Amino acid sequence: MKISVSLDRFKKGLGVVERIVASKSTLPILNNVLIRAEDSQVVLSATDLEMGVNYYLGGKVETAGSITVPGRVLGNFINSLSDDKITLEEKSNVLYAKTERSEASLNGMPADDFPTVPKVEGKEVLSINSQILKAAINEVAFSASLDESRPILTGVYFVISNGLLKMAATDSFRLSEKTIKVNSSEDASFIIPIKTIYELQRMMTLSEDVKIIISENQIMFTLTDLELTSRIIEGEYPDYEQVVPKAFKTTAILNTGELASNVKSASFFAKENANNVKLLFKPNSLEVEATSSQLGNFKSNLTGQITGEENEISFNTKYLLDVLDKINTEEVSIELVGKLNPGVIKPVSKDANVMYIIMPLRS
Amino acid sequence: MKISVSLDRFKKGLGVVERIVASKSTLPILNNVLIRAEDSQVVLSATDLEMGVNYYLGGKVETAGSITVPGRVLGNFINSLSDDKITLEEKSNVLYAKTERSEASLNGMPADDFPTVPKVEGKEVLSINSQILKAAINEVAFSASLDESRPILTGVYFVISNGLLKMAATDSFRLSEKTIKVNSSEDASFIIPIKTIYELQRMMTLSEDVKIIISENQIMFTLTDLELTSRIIEGEYPDYEQVVPKAFKTTAILNTGELASNVKSASFFAKENANNVKLLFKPNSLEVEATSSQLGNFKSNLTGQITGEENEISFNTKYLLDVLDKINTEEVSIELVGKLNPGVIKPVSKDANVMYIIMPLRS
Numbered sequence: 249m250k251i252s253v254s255l256d257r258f259k260k261g262l263g264v265v266e267r268i269v270a271s272k273s274t275l276p277i278l279n280n281v282l283i284r285a286e287d288s289q290v291v292l293s294a295t296d297l298e299m300g301v302n303y304y305l306g307g308k309v310e311t312a313g314s315i316t317v318p319g320r321v322l323g324n325f326i327n328s329l330s331d332d333k334i335t336l337e338e339k340s341n342v343l344y345a346k347t348e349r350s351e352a353s354l355n356g357m358p359a360d361d362f363p364t365v366p367k368v369e370g371k372e373v374l375s376i377n378s379q380i381l382k383a384a385i386n387e388v389a390f391s392a393s394l395d396e397s398r399p400i401l402t403g404v405y406f407v408i409s410n411g412l413l414k415m416a417a418t419d420s421f422r423l424s425e426k427t428i429k430v431n432s433s434e435d436a437s438f439i440i441p442i443k444t445i446y447e448l449q450r451m452m453t454l455s456e457d458v459k460i461i462i463s464e465n466q467i468m469f470t471l472t473d474l475e476l477t478s479r480i481i482e483g484e485y486p487d488y489e490q491v492v493p494k495a496f497k498t499t500a501i502l503n504t505g506e507l508a509s510n511v512k513s514a515s516f517f518a519k520e521n522a523n524n525v526k527l528l529f530k531p532n533s534l535e536v537e538a539t540s541s542q543l544g545n546f547k548s549n550l551t552g553q554i555t556g557e558e559n560e561i562s563f564n565t566k567y568l569l570d571v572l573d574k575i576n577t578e579e580v581s582i583e584l585v586g587k588l589n590p591g592v593i594k595p596v597s598k599d600a601n602v603m604y605i606i607m608p609l610r611s
Numbered sequence: 612m613k614i615s616v617s618l619d620r621f622k623k624g625l626g627v628v629e630r631i632v633a634s635k636s637t638l639p640i641l642n643n644v645l646i647r648a649e650d651s652q653v654v655l656s657a658t659d660l661e662m663g664v665n666y667y668l669g670g671k672v673e674t675a676g677s678i679t680v681p682g683r684v685l686g687n688f689i690n691s692l693s694d695d696k697i698t699l700e701e702k703s704n705v706l707y708a709k710t711e712r713s714e715a716s717l718n719g720m721p722a723d724d725f726p727t728v729p730k731v732e733g734k735e736v737l738s739i740n741s742q743i744l745k746a747a748i749n750e751v752a753f754s755a756s757l758d759e760s761r762p763i764l765t766g767v768y769f770v771i772s773n774g775l776l777k778m779a780a781t782d783s784f785r786l787s788e789k790t791i792k793v794n795s796s797e798d799a800s801f802i803i804p805i806k807t808i809y810e811l812q813r814m815m816t817l818s819e820d821v822k823i824i825i826s827e828n829q830i831m832f833t834l835t836d837l838e839l840t841s842r843i844i845e846g847e848y849p850d851y852e853q854v855v856p857k858a859f860k861t862t863a864i865l866n867t868g869e870l871a872s873n874v875k876s877a878s879f880f881a882k883e884n885a886n887n888v889k890l891l892f893k894p895n896s897l898e899v900e901a902t903s904s905q906l907g908n909f910k911s912n913l914t915g916q917i918t919g920e921e922n923e924i925s926f927n928t929k930y931l932l933d934v935l936d937k938i939n940t941e942e943v944s945i946e947l948v949g950k951l952n953p954g955v956i957k958p959v960s961k962d963a964n965v966m967y968i969i970m971p972l973r974s
Contacts, residue, residue, distance in 0.1 A: 321879055321906055328875040342907065350876060350911030513691040513713060516684055536713075543684055544705065548713030 249313025249338040251285045253305055255331055255347070261292045261303040262323045264451055264474060269319035270296040280316035281323075282362045283336065283343070285309045293365045294319060299444050299478045300365030301451075314359035317343050322354060368477050370463030373436040374408055376428075378452035378471065384415055384426045385449045387574050387602050392442045393419035403439035403481040408432050416488060417442075422567045423488055423605040424574075438462060439485055444478035451476060491590055492605060496583040498529050498559040501596055502552040504580040507534075508572040510548045514538035515565035517546040523566050524609050529559040529584065538565070561587045562611035568593075571604045587611070612676025612701040614648045616668055618694055618710070624655045624666040625686045627814055627837060632682035633659040643679035644686075645725045646699065646706070648672045656728045657682060662807055662841045663728030664814075677722035680706050685717060731840050733826030736799040737771055739791075741815040741834065747778055747789045748812045750937050750965050755805045756782035766802035766844040771795050779851060780805075785930045786851055786968040787937075801825060802848055807841035814839060854953060855968060859946040861892050861922040864959055865915040867943040870897075871935040873911045877901035878928035880909040886929050887972050892922040892947065901928070924950045925974035931956075934967040950974070 262281065270278040273296070282293040290305040315338040326334070331347035338344075343354045385404070393401035398420075407414045411432065416425045448469055452458065461468040462480070469476045514525045517538040528535040534550045561584055571593050572580065579596035593604040625644065633641040636659070645656040653668040678701040689697070694710035701707075706717045748767070756764035761783075770777045771793065779788045811832055815821065824831045825843070832839045877888045880901035891898040897913045924947055934956050935943065942959035956967040 318906070325876060325879045325909075328872060328879070330872055349913070350873065350909070352876070352880065352907060352909040354907040355905065509691060509693055510713065513688060513715070516688045516691070517715065542718065543681070544715060544717040546688075546713065546715040550712070 249283070249285050249315060249336070250310040251283075251290050251307050251337075252310070252333055252335045253290055253307030255326070255329060255334045257305055257307070258334060259326055261305050261473075262319075262326055264303050265292045265294040265301050266319050266323040267447060267450065268294040268296055268299055268301045271320075277316060277357055277361050278363075279318055279320070280357060280362065281319040282314060282316045282359055283338075284314040284359065286312045293362075295363055295365050297363065298441065299447065299476065300363075301447075301474060301476050302365050302367075303474045313338050315341065315343050315356045316359055316362050317354045317356040325352065325354075365475075365477060367475065368461050368463050368466045368468035370461050370466070370468075371434060372459055372461050373434045374413065374430060374432050374460040375457050376413070376430055376460070377455060378458045379455045380428065381458055382449055382452045384428060385445055388415045388417050388424040388426045389442060389445050389449075390417070390570055390574070391419060391422050391424040391604075392417040392445075394442075395419070399481055400439065400483045400485060403441050404445050405437070405439050405485040407437040409435045409437075416485070418486070418488055421564070421607050422571070423491070424571075425488075425603045425605075427601045436462060437485070438467060439481040439483070440467060441478060441481055444476070448476055492603075493583070493585050493589055493592060496556065496585055496592070498554065498556040498584040500529055500534055500552050500554045500582045500584075501579050502534060502550060502582065504572060504575050504578060504595075506550055507536075507580060508569065510536045510550060511565055511568050511572065513548065514546045515569065517543055518565045519543075522609065523564045524562050524611060525565045525568065526560060526562045526611050527582075529554050531558070559584045559586065560611075561591055562609040563591065563606050564609060567606045571606065574602075574604075612646070612648050612678060612699070613673040614646075614653050614670050614700075615673070615696055615698045616653055616670030618689070618692060618697045620668055620670070621697055622689055624668050624836075625682075625689055627666050628655045628657040628664050629682050629686040630810060630813070631657040631659055631662055631664045634683075640679060640720055640724050641726075642681055642683070643720060643725065644682040645677060645679045645722055646701075647677040647722065649675045656725070658726055658728050660726065661804065662810065662839065663726075664810075664837060664839050665728050665730075666837045676701050678704065678706050678719040679722055679725050680717045680719040688715065688717075728838075728840060730838065731824050731826050731829045731831035733824050733829070733831075734797060735822055735824050736797045737776065737793060737795050737823040738820050739776070739793055739823075740818060741821045742818045743791065744821055745812055745815045747791060748808055751778045751780050751787040751789045752805060752808050752812075753780070753933055753937070754782060754785050754787040754967075755780040755808075757805075758782070762844055763802065763846045763848060766804050767808050768800070768802050768848040770800040772798045772800075779848070781849070781851055784927070784970050785934070786854070787934075788851075788966045788968075790964045799825060800848070801830060802844040802846070803830060804841060804844055807839070811839055855966075856946070856948050856952055856955060859919065859948055859955070861917065861919040861947045863892055863897055863915050863917045863945045864942050865897060865913060865945065867935060867938050867941060867958075869913055870899075870943060871932065873899045873913060874928055874931050874935065876911065877909045878932065880906055881928045882906075885972065886927045887925050887974060888928045888931065889923060889925045889974050890945075892917050894921070922947050922949065923974075924954055925972040926954065926969050927972060930969045934969065937965075937967075 290307040292303040335346045405416045526537040577595035583592040653670040655666040768779045822833045889900040940958035946955040
């Protein structure tokens with residue numbers, strides 16, 4: 249293999265694939281990045297066996313061929329260079345890298361031993377603008393569970409139906425749901441591992457279309473320069489819609505920033521009491537309370553538009569702050585049934601299409 | 612105690628003293644901040660027994676008194692507030708904090724049990740602009756040792772003599788020395804613990820005079836709003852000037868950024884070989900080399916003004932990069948005797964007043 253590529257593009261491609269390189273795999277070759285040159289195309293690939301990525305580099309191919317080299321070292325080294333072009337040549341499993349003033353040799357391993365990152369052959373179920381998808385991931389994914397004992401909850405649930413994409417995530421203590429209008433004639437539903445979701449989010453740096461292609465147990469996202477493939481989480485996602493309250497006794501419209509800063513203040517007092525903050529809904533005012541036998545107590549008073557019955561509920565400050573952090577409208581609504589029912593939190597906006605649910609704590 | 616203070620100033624003061632609060636002390640009261648109100652002055656204090664700080668808050672004193680409260684919690688909580696003023700009242704060892712919309716109570720401990728942070732009574736040995744001192748600390752302190760087995764090297768050595776302040780730090784592998792003209796009639800020398808030096812550096816946010824006052828085993832730095840006191844490291848600093856070569860066989864003038872980026876590239880190959888990078892000085896060119904039996908090899912070529920004999924030396928890339936990171940002139944000079952003698956590195960500037968020495972590695 250002998251190729252010549254733009255150093256900037258090589259840095260960018262390595263930045264993308266390097267994150268997928270398994271960091272401490274029992275299979276040493278998974279710590280490597282595959283560089284493959286054929287026809288007029290140079291491809292970088294990495295995989296941790298759950299996820300794989302192909303990055304299309306462009307560049308000039310003098311001789312086709314391939315090699316794998318340690319991903320972390322290659323990335324660090326290449327990032328420290330500052331020339332325009334780099335020439336890469338493979339000889340006897342050693343990669344020779346040359347720029348105008350420097351040259352390096354990196355010991356590699358044959359490409360034959362590298363697990364392929366196959367293209368997923370299946371149906372395209374969706375094409376969506378990357379920045380819309382990225383924003384939706386940001387609003388939803390944080391509610392997914394990190395607890396591997398219920399694998400089904402460690403992903404983001406996608407449902408495409410009737411021209412709508414719904415994305416949901418829950419760890420059973422809180423739930424996020426986002427709804428987006430899409431052009432799709434195919435109905436489908438699948439659960440994407442949270443790790444894949446976050447890597448995809450990082451890869452969507454430009455505004456372009458992402459295509460989603462599904463096979464029986466694999467998913468592939470294609471962008472202009474790259475393909476990300478991943479396993480799908482198998483099983484049936486819980487029917488979360490049944491926990492969403494349909495009618496409410498109390499509705500509060502509050503200033504988002506003011507509520508967040510008061511809950512933040514309360515959180516320091518709530519820490520040793522399971523992060524328990526109590527919200528008391530009174531006519532036109534919300535009281536925020538936290539108590540700690542060891543530390544002391546906190547109480548504050550917010551004005552707001554509160555309609556319906558007087559009510560109260562206790563939330564985990566962490567979950568409430570997570571949600572308020574994602575809401576970027578000036579006002580937020582909190583809807584309650586009673587202190588033992590889930591609370592529903594939404595941005596106040598005529599085109600709000602995201603909903604958060606937090607389960608109450610016993611106070 | 613009952614006082615009213617500006618919330619902004621209270622935040623700033625807590626930000627300063629909170630860092631000195633011992634984080635996991637066996638003496639629980641050292642986790643606390645002392646709030647003391649007397650006459651028309653409110654003072655915040657914290658100490659970890661090695662270092663202490665008094666911060667003068669200003670504010671309105673209604674009733675004099677004092678209390679200590681957990682520093683970390685107080686700091687986090689106060690930082691989350693966003694009013695203009697805060698009222699603080701002590702009753703039965705509880706601190707009641709009130710702003711316009713919120714109120715909190717924090718359980719405290721009596722001030723009587725708090726170790727005093729005494730003013731150091733001694734002679735003023737120096738008054739110097741804080742930003743000049745801050746820049747000098749930045750250039751010198753990183754060479755101090757972190758190894759407690761030779762306590763004398765875990766500080767920065769100050770020598771005031773003949774209208775000059777010299778500051779030096781060394782861990783016996785590399786040395787930094789800075790010289791500054793000062794107005795001082797008192798000669799003195801003392802070793803300041805590196806932790807004190809770094810805290811002082813963070814506290815010098817404004818351009819103002821710092822006064823340094825010395826007693827037998829204590830030092831005090833006074834700024835407009837605060838006093839920082841610390842122990843001095845006892846013992847005699849090594850006579851480091853005797854290791855500084857007086858005559859050289861080779862001098863190289865190189866572009867600082869170019870050298871740094873080439874050494875950085877080499878460093879990834881040098882890692883498994885004790886960070887060993889070899890510099891080969893040839894007529895008008897410097898070769899940078901690193902080799903690793905496992906990873907591979909790196910070699911690059913820099914043009915530069917090299918005078919004297921051809922020469923070579925091996926350095927620890929980490930020490931060399933540390934030094935190059937501090938040099939902000941376009942060019943840097945490296946002066947050598949031979950490959951077993953220390954190398955001397957300086958910024959190229961007519962008013963350069965800093966010198967770095969790095970001991971060679973055997974290559």
